[in-house]
Amino acid sequence: MSSKIHGGLNCLMAAAIFMTVTSVQAAGTDDVQFKDDGTFLSNRIIVKYKTPQNTMLNSSAIVESLAVQKQEIEAKVNQIAQEVGENLTLMRQMKTGASLIQTDELKNQRELKQLATKMMQDPAVEYAEPDILYHASMVPNDTRYQYQWNLQDTTGGMNMPSAWNMANGEGVVIAVLDTGYLPHPDLMPNLILPGYDMIGDTDISADGNGRDGDALDPGSWARPGYCSKGDSGHNSSWHGTHVGGIAAALGNNSMGVTGVAYNARILPVRVLGTCDFGWMSDFADAVIWAAGGNVPGTPKNSNPAQVINMSLGGSSPNGCSQTQQQAINQARALGATVVVAAGNANIDARTIEPANCSGVITVAATNVNGGRADYSNYGSVVDLAAPGGDSQLGILSTLNGGQRHAEEQAYYEYYMGTSMATPHVSGVAALLYSVKPNITPDEVESILVNTARPFPANCSQCGSGIVNPTAALQAILGQNPTPPEDVDDDVLNNGVSKTGISVNRGEQVFYRVEVPWGVSSLDIFTDGGTGDVDLYVRYEATPDYNNFDCRPYEDGNWESCRFTSPRSGVYYIMLDGYSRSRNIRLTAQYQ
Template sequence: MTFRRTLLSLLIAAACAPAFAGTVDLASIDDATVSPRFIVKYRDGSAERTQPAASQRAMNAAAERARAQMGVRIAGLRGAAALRIDSLRTTLTGRRVVRASQRLDRTQAEALMRAIASDPNVESVSVDRLMRPTAMPNDPMLATHQMWHYGTGTGGARVTSAWNAGATGASVVVAVLDTGATHHVDLEQNLLPGYDFITDHEVSGRATDDRVPGGWDLGDFTVADQCGAGSTASSSSWHGTHVSGTIAEVTNNGIGGAGVAYDAKVVPVRVLGRCGGYTSDINDAIVWAAGGHIDGVPDNPNPAEVINMSLGGSHACEADTQAAIDKAISLGATVVVAAGNDNADVVGHSPASCARVVAVGATGYSGQRAGYSNYGSGVDVAAPGGAGVEGSPNGYIWSTHNTGATVPEGDHYVGMTGTSMATPHVSGIVALMQSVAARPLTPAQVEGVLVSSARPFPTKPDRAIGAGIVDAAAAVDRAKRFGQPIQSVPLTDNVVESMPPLAAGQGVIYAIDVPEGRSRLEFTSYSGRGTLAAYLNYESEPMPASNIGASVRPGTNQVLNVPSPAKGRYYIKVVATADAAGVLVRARTY
């Protein structure tokens, strides 16, 4: 009797099953629980394959079958009657993309797929798979130590979001003028041939005063009184190795951490040794790194688009240093400099106070100004430098290092703090920007994009440290779109123009080209009647939620100011929030 019932059940099941049921691919069923979209392949010659209306009718019928099969399993959603399947579009190969109106669990998704496949005109049903970012590296220290300063948290530079947008720094060269670099397994792969520019054997630790190729860090340890009477002994800092790692530490190799621009290459240029480094050597190195000629040294075969200088002294910018920087900039290199760690105005710190450099202040885990960071109107942007007070790991910037107390020994990773650590974040971000730009950005354009894309500080800093915290994702996005034409009305410097009448909700975009060396850009709208809002941006269309300046006063009188504007084009969007007419506008530079 049992056998007869089982046989009868099988016969009934066979009779109910369609003769040509399509195949059901459940390989990515988990994706269907996130976004219930499916790809349906209809048989050749079927109306559903070529006619969207026929496909939608088939989906309506499949939804009816699905509701019957799911039964109470779907009642817990928004009611069985609410379930529908929408036929969205045809793919390149003739398949149909369809979407369920409700989020489903695995059992419901499978039932729905089988209901679709039971149509004899359906050849197969599969999940419209979700692709996910593959940019997140597998280096263990990224998650445990570096995420606070690379990620999207309060103090992060949003580097991980820039990676997800496809920016890696590929094909960009960054020169690091510092103590040189060690032979670190997590760095050396991204090093290009460098040079040792130190011309004093007591500073370099070499046998002669000659400059030599390599750029390797031999150690900058000192003994008591070596750097002046009363100076104490110190171990080697391996400072250049740490800075270089933040820029381009080898990434996705399963060891250590990650670099900001992990597909960029670093040219190590040794300018700092025992007790520091000479300004004359540093100035020569600046020019050489950018591809300029220095007598007695072979030209750099890999000219840098970015020069990182996490160094400085407590004095104003000297003429020779400014000349070297000007030469490097004329060769296309963006010069990124640490603001300094004296808790003082950057105006008294060189080379950060030099013209046309990108000066970088430091912030900590919560986005506040690090107590040691120099400040002032000369600082362009801030970046994570570690404040120390948050403890380990969140109080420090983590990167490559060395175990040797004097000379290089084993590979190591340590946390350090300082504007020296903030600066390579910005240099790495510049490399990310250049790697995605349609054409290389000039140093002035790079500076303008960095400033205009910086995100606001979570709380106003106690001292001015730039436009905000550097935002890698926003800077990369702006670099991708840089130079794209925007329909605008050109303004002539200090010439009044009449704005056309605007109905509420309408707007007009103005543009003004700002030459190099101006101290202020001012835009004013006035007179007439109505109510306006005005927004300003650098080299991109301003929006209410994306701008570097906004004015939303009552009436037509709106004023926008940009101190120390970068060379380039600024756009001003004026929007009528109530009908406006008879308004005058003027843009003026000083």
Template sequence: MTILRSLTFVAALAACQTTLAAPAFQTRLIVRMQPGVASTAANAAAVVSRAAQSRLRGGTARATVRPVRTLASGFDVVAIDAKLSDAALADLVNSIAADPAVASVRPDHLRHAYANAATPDDPYFTRYQWHLRPGNGSMETIGRDASAVANLGGVNAVDAWQVGIGTGTTVAVIDTGLTHHPDIDLTLGDAGYDFISSGFISGRDTDDRAPGGWDTGDWTSGAPYDAPGGCTTPEAAEDSSWHGTHVSGTIAELTNNGIGMAGVAPGARVLPVRALGHCGGYESDIADAIEWASGGHVDGVPDNTHPADVISMSLGGPGQCYPDSPEAIAIQNAVSRGITVVVAAGNSADNAAGYSPASCPGVITVGAVGVGGRRAFYSNWGSTVTVAAPGGGAYAGDAASGELVDAGFVWSAVNTGAHEPDESTDGYAYGGMAGTSQATPHVAGTLALMIAAARSAQLPALTPAQLKSLLVSTSRPFPSAQNPSLGAGIIDANAAIHAAAGTPLPPPLTILTRNVPVTGAALPTGGSSAYALDVPTGARALTLRTTGGSGDVTLYARLGQLPAADGSDATLVSRHAGNAEVVASSSPASGRWYVRVVGETQSANFTVVGSFVQP
């Protein structure tokens, strides 16, 4: 497998450029007719056409105006087959708004991706994925970096896996779609849907939507995208991002399968919904995608047979989200169906209140921190932001510039194709990206863990508002005050899943170093502390012991999972009067051995030590 890294995207291998015979770029408008006026896309197109003939000048006056569709939320979408300047578009909108048959009109904005248990056996997990480990300040050397950094930004998914892995939940990822990858569960790939209704943006020869949530590429390098009348310039053109695959991997990459990396909720299934393509994606298509993913009906599209528990959207753009906008209405409809919607705050180092869907009512808006637990230099901020999660700081020390480092990125699955996906084994790769796009799926995955844990505990279903409240209340404080604000804190998947399951949060875990004694925290009667020792393959004569101090403790140990407070699931037990407790295994299995020390009476000043003979 290939490891790649870039500030805005991973380095891509060369691929043959394809010029598409796609329809031209369209300027789209979202129109709502007055009550009593037939609300059809054809009627709306007629109104727009009249205004266009009187307001547009030159070649655009002859541009074709045609109906596109009526959205699930009741708005009508029309298209003008021309790229209008901002001034011409504003003039046209004002003219349409003056028509007595029109209740409201707005541009159909293009949204863009925001890119900038025991330790699992996935080979790249330990080396790269700092963001899934506890943000407890442990010193870690990430990837190819030369220097260690204190990890204060991780979400602690590792300890959350002791409770559950999100089994039975579905997370809809509204993004660029999904590529084939051996480290992602692809069972819902065909069940997803492509909502892009512009052939120019989808890369298809027609404006039709299409079944399947597959990513066929979103490159803008080459005609027609970087040509006159396209959406970019040759200097700003980019190869395909495979953004949706990276986001999906962070949510639910397969774990403990012996390959690649891990996901926050490896038991969850991803439902890919393609709404972003070449040049981005229209707000109207995103609104219909939200309706469909949450179980609503969209005309012309088969109903979704796998409604999501969580919708994840690492996308957006400038402009406040108004409650009567298509995105806002679709989100409210999703929330009313019990679906939690998570969105990225944005990468403009600006107030998120001025971005959509980040400022839409009812969403969980996610800001980004780097490995050091501080706001990433690019992350939007403000009271609109609900919580923060690791998005990566990109540069050494989470600075705003300087040297790119592996500790500055979030790591997940990607593809190496420059344009179309490379479907050979050479195309399956892992890469680092940085952005609020990368922070968002950490929250979506944590919500999947919470929902599955509550179901497993046979508790009443948690509403989106309850899930949001638990996520906020269990977030970890920032290592230093954030000004401007970045939400309640950094999410803690372990604390969140315990809160959702209604179980006490286990004590903080202290990692033991072979033969190095650690002074245990004072314990009240019935209190406990937790420790762990990583035992390599082939080690012999494992011993775990407590000595000295005052009081009376009991020691429980187990491979791969912290024993219960009563020791009912422990495989090794030592219970004697006083603090001299020891358990041993002559030929221990390799992996992380967990130790729980329980105070039978008030106990203090004892030491804990683990040892084994090196292989």
């Protein structure tokens, strides 16, 4: 699909928009309790007795009575309870022949697994394992979600469904400093807060007046030659509406697209007018006002933003201006994270303001393959990257169909640019604020930068990687263990098996394999030996009982994990001794 192309004049005092347009809950049950960090406690274990014991029960003359059968099972449960030192109660018998039992205290999954391992020491027990709580993987029902590769794809996109299982931005305000907004059914009425028009220059305000409380976008169109010498005219971009939709379009409303933080609220602050131009002096006031600071001549902002998005910038070869830097400092002091676009000129972003300011999160743009988009700026001031699209496939979001003046019908369009990449990061920042409201701007930046995933394609000087919402949330929730120290003996080479591995019951051993870019499939498997070892695999972090990307959980030692078109990077492997296991072989092989 093609993408419309818009551009803006970068003047020293004029800012051009940076686009190239081309918790799970369980009610009424005492069996589970959810903690603030998103993990849960439970008291349910499934136990299956070996066939001889079951056969004895079924052949007994008195087992014809279900009541007597229940007594027999309860007797076994009581016996196991004494062996493991726990109070256990039979809940019910299952059609599989196993029994569902419960402990008298809630435990985390690791504790339940350890208890199940103790139960396995009884020779009458065939297997014992925690009862796992299933939940729906969050996939929104928005009708155009299928076209949002930027949210779904695991190569060039952000794999949002796993992050949405943890947070959706509820309770967070994202200020979009842009062209204003237009009423759109995928943004209104829940997400748009009363904003402000901060444009004081009536020559570019496009609405005939100066600053006021109306942040509606009147259109940024201009006659030929007005925006730059020799241009053929400038259509209205409705840029702020598109940016706002990427960050926080309504999700699960059976309509259109969904935003990264689809339950956050948008605070529109109008700073760009005719030709999509705006003055730095207005931007500085807008940044402070959006964060809840006092700006003379304007009313107090009653909805201070935790996240400020600026998909725009101007040429500033000598570095960030003192005016803008002081405004950003004030916003940060008020607790707001400022996210800005790197720019679209394929140059070093250190010459672009506010990308070159201190304390901001500067965002480059990647294409569908996860490499640097050919227009994106780059350099040492860039912190990380996000999907921005290219001429082949842009970013779909909310828009208006009018070329000059707004039309009433709902409209969606593909744009591309660092303007589109930036609200992806702003949306993820909003997710962090929604789970930790008192998080600081420095903490937000640190988490986003340090959890970004490696680029699957070339993106030189694009920062630390592509923003990774799931890893960022896991880090803030304490669910992202530090990978084990690099030890050569733990490294798996492609197609070369580690043999003679021994794992005692309840013990874990760890390995890792580094997968290069461009791999079509990755197979990690165990075989051979004696006992029962469980295979856990996780991308870029140590797996454990609660966090893994693959866990076959089969009987014996024949377990296999396959990843199709795997991401490049390190895959960490844990072998857990479900029972005493000897002479295991472990292999990682990619094509």
